[in-house]
Amino acid sequence: MRLIRRILFIIVLLLFSVIFLYPLIYTVQNSLVDLSDLGKFVPLSRLTLDNYILLFTQYPVTRWFMNTLVVTICCVISQILVNTLAGYALARFDFPGKNAIFIIVLASMMIPFQFILTPVYIRLAQFKWNDHLISLIVPFIFQSLFVFMSRQFFLTIPKELEDAARVDGLGYAGTFFKIVLPISGPLITSITILAFTGTWNSYMAPSTFMMTRERFVLSVGLKTVRDFQFVKMNVTLAGVVLLSLPILVMFLCLQKHFMEGIATTGIKG
Amino acid sequence: MKKKIGRNDKKRWLTAYLFILPAAIFWTYWFFIPACESFGLSFFEYNYVMPLNNHFVGLNNYIKLFSDNNFLRAIQHSLTIVAVAVPIQTIISLLMALIINKNFKGRGFFRTLFYSPYVISSLAVATVFMYLFAQNQPLTNLFSKLFGMENSAWAVNVRYALILVILMYVWQQVGFYMVMYLSGLQTIPGEINESAKIDGASGFQIFWYITRPLLKPTTFLVITYGVISAFQIFDQISAVAGTGVLGTPGGGHLIQL
Numbered sequence: 001m002r003l004i005r006r007i008l009f010i011i012v013l014l015l016f017s018v019i020f021l022y023p024l025i026y027t028v029q030n031s032l033v034d035l036s037d038l039g040k041f042v043p044l045s046r047l048t049l050d051n052y053i054l055l056f057t058q059y060p061v062t063r064w065f066m067n068t069l070v071v072t073i074c075c076v077i078s079q080i081l082v083n084t085l086a087g088y089a090l091a092r093f094d095f096p097g098k099n100a101i102f103i104i105v106l107a108s109m110m111i112p113f114q115f116i117l118t119p120v121y122i123r124l125a126q127f128k129w130n131d132h133l134i135s136l137i138v139p140f141i142f143q144s145l146f147v148f149m150s151r152q153f154f155l156t157i158p159k160e161l162e163d164a165a166r167v168d169g170l171g172y173a174g175t176f177f178k179i180v181l182p183i184s185g186p187l188i189t190s191i192t193i194l195a196f197t198g199t200w201n202s203y204m205a206p207s208t209f210m211m212t213r214e215r216f217v218l219s220v221g222l223k224t225v226r227d228f229q230f231v232k233m234n235v236t237l238a239g240v241v242l243l244s245l246p247i248l249v250m251f252l253c254l255q256k257h258f259m260e261g262i263a264t265t266g267i268k269g
Numbered sequence: 270m271k272k273k274i275g276r277n278d279k280k281r282w283l284t285a286y287l288f289i290l291p292a293a294i295f296w297t298y299w300f301f302i303p304a305c306e307s308f309g310l311s312f313f314e315y316n317y318v319m320p321l322n323n324h325f326v327g328l329n330n331y332i333k334l335f336s337d338n339n340f341l342r343a344i345q346h347s348l349t350i351v352a353v354a355v356p357i358q359t360i361i362s363l364l365m366a367l368i369i370n371k372n373f374k375g376r377g378f379f380r381t382l383f384y385s386p387y388v389i390s391s392l393a394v395a396t397v398f399m400y401l402f403a404q405n406q407p408l409t410n411l412f413s414k415l416f417g418m419e420n421s422a423w424a425v426n427v428r429y430a431l432i433l434v435i436l437m438y439v440w441q442q443v444g445f446y447m448v449m450y451l452s453g454l455q456t457i458p459g460e461i462n463e464s465a466k467i468d469g470a471s472g473f474q475i476f477w478y479i480t481r482p483l484l485k486p487t488t489f490l491v492i493t494y495g496v497i498s499a500f501q502i503f504d505q506i507s508a509v510a511g512t513g514v515l516g517t518p519g520g521g522h523l524i525q526l
Binding site for chain 2: 005009012013016017019020021023024026027030039081082083085086088089090093094095096098101104108110111112114115116118119120122123125138139140141142144147172173176193197200201203204219222223226233236237240243244247248250251252255
């Protein structure tokens with residue numbers, strides 16, 4: 001009985017692994033072969049980087065890459081600063097209007113970005129910011145989810161440390177930046193992963209706001225490549241790898257802290 | 270008990286407001302005002318290029334929308350996606366969490382593997398799935414052998430396009446809900462399971478009478494979050510039904526609100 005259950009367990013685990021690994025292997029494998037070798041298992045010597053070279057030489061992929069990186073880094077840093085500060089105030093201070101603000105934060109989480117896409121675009125156009133990378137940063141700095149996560153996290157860490165810092169003569173801002181943020185590893189990692197993936201992968205806003213090919217971000221640029229090269233599966237899949245690899249590497253580096261962060265930031269039952 | 274408001278309190282208030290100020294500015298300017306404008310604009314005939322012609326039309330835009338067949342069909346598709354994808358992903362993610370929650374070597378690896386699709390761009394996932402389910406591709410062949418489905422590209426097939434979207438959506442999302450269930454499972458004390466085992470409960474009985482009821486808050490969260498995000502699905506549809514050379518599947522065409 002024990003043995004049967006053990007075997008069953010392994011079979012189910014393997015089945016899930018195949019379902020999750022297969023598309024990844026299929027993508028990487030087919031991005032590394034010539035058009036004539038598609039779908040075949042070829043010896044290692046026949047693998048080629050030609051598809052990647054073609055992407056980098058015929059399209060401004062390096063440029064798109066830099067654009068995406070700049071936007072993502074600016075978004076991650078500004079989102080962490082602005083939203084953890086607000087979350088900290090909601091968790092630690094008592095002040096008139098606190099509950100109202102918290103309810104506003106919760107309500108804002110329910111509204112999808114699609115709802116405000118048009119007025120935001122009109123605003124950007126008034127600033128002459130449309131078709132500039134800044135249009136992909138400034139409207140996205142406030143993130144209600146991150147305010148919420150920060151509040152939940154700061155409620156769980158003990159207050160004594162901050163009181164001690166205050167007694168030692170550190171101001172409120174000093175306490176926050178020098179004492180609280182450095183011990184908020186799980187929170188910062190969770191927000192970093194969510195902010196990084198959210199910005200790196202975003203497609204709707206950049207495809208709406210950007211017009212000039214050189215100013216595209218990777219997701220938009222590679223979508224245009226895909227639409228023109230759809231028949232050339234190996235080239236398109238090389239684009240998919242380029243879009244996915246940085247984010248997977250980032251996730252693998254941070255994932256240990258991330259699971260811990262999930263438990264302390266309120267994204268759970 | 271009313272506390273006297275002292276100088277110290279005022280200073281704390283001021284600090285709190287200062288901490289909130291940056292977020293409040295961005296929220297007001299890039300969220301609240303646009304949201305109000307969006308709501309207001311929906312009652313106007315509005316053209317950004319010719320502002321002179323803009324005028325109030327009341328509920329006309331809504332009437333137009335709801336008498337548009339494409340819109341009604343889009344709603345129907347959205348509801349289908351929610352009704353099919355959410356139950357499937359809830360059950361599968363629970364199953365995966367129960368597996369990963371067992372103590373075995375390498376569970377960290379599997380947890381990371383199952384979660385990783387969630388961090389990848391939906392556009393990338395959609396592209397890969399369109400190839401996986403193109404004509405004569407391995408998965409199309411497999412499905413046509415197993416279930417007798419047509420061996421043609423699913424993305425352009427009116428009958429299969431929606432199934433394809435749901436498949437890729439669930440594949441990408443389950444890892445996220447698995448993590449939610451995992452943290453829910455970790456709040457269940459091990460002693461409860463132990464004592465049930467001593468009393469002679471089978472594995473299934475433990476799951477059905479102990480684990481399942483205790484996970485109720487997590488399940489509520491998983492379903493709520495699942496419904497909200499399934500309703501907002503955009504990138505996958507845009508990738509499959511967009512301007513690709515593959516063309517747009519007539520029946521699978523979705524307009525998103």
